[in-house]
Amino acid sequence: MLVDIAQISNGLTNRIDLEMIIAQEEWAVSFQAFKLAGDASFSGMLLADENGVITITGHLNAHIVSQCARCLVSVPLDLVLPVDECFECIGQERQPDSDCYSYERSTIDLIPALRDTLVLSVPQRILCHETCKGICPECGVDLNKETCSCSKEGLKQDNPFSQLKELL
Ligand SMILES: [Zn+2]
Numbered sequence: 792m793l794v795d796i797a798q799i800s801n802g803l804t805n806r807i808d809l810e811m812i813i814a815q816e817e818w819a820v821s822f823q824a825f826k827l828a829g830d831a832s833f834s835g836m837l838l839a840d841e842n843g844v845i846t847i848t849g850h851l852n853a854h855i856v857s858q859c860a861r862c863l864v865s866v867p868l869d870l871v872l873p874v875d876e877c878f879e880c881i882g883q884e885r886q887p888d889s890d891c892y893s894y895e896r897s898t899i900d901l902i903p904a905l906r907d908t909l910v911l912s913v914p915q916r917i918l919c920h921e922t923c924k925g926i927c928p929e930c931g932v933d934l935n936k937e938t939c940s941c942s943k944e945g946l947k948q949d950n951p952f953s954q955l956k957e958l959l
């Protein structure tokens with residue numbers, strides 16, 4: 792996703808408003824913790840300061856599908872993520888502590904910055920529901936849908952058959 796910033800590098804303006812659709816293939820990577828469901832979009836602006844540092848601010852809208860951390864069902868999420876990143880011109884002297892992305896004279900590639908925003912903002916632990924019971928670690932049934940006998944661990948001692956079972 793290259794944005795033409797000739798107007799900024801020519802000194803004609805210090806601000807470019809952006810409304811963009813980001814198609815899935817433009818991310819150029821597959822994400823590990825989630826999948827993208829459809830196109831994302833960004834709306835915001837680029838603002839250049841007197842040193843040629845360009846700041847991007849705005850919002851990234853993305854639809855993703857992740858997995859419930861407890862029961863592993865697919866969980867769709869609509870995300871609206873604030874974006875606030877900076878870009879420095881390649882070849883320009885960088886601040887030693889700079890964590891800006893870089894750009895070339897008349898174009899700026901927004902994908903790395905938007906990609907990092909997305910990866911860092913998606914919640915680490917997604918649940919299908921706060922009260923999701925998860926899957927039984929013993930037999931693997933989805934405890935939201937059915938119960939299994941393993942989950943009645945506490946009752947085992949009172950069950951005369953369990954003692955019998957141990958003898959067998
Ligand atoms: Zn779940």
Ligand SMILES: [Zn+2]
Nearest residue numbers: 927930939941
């Ligand atoms: Zn079970």
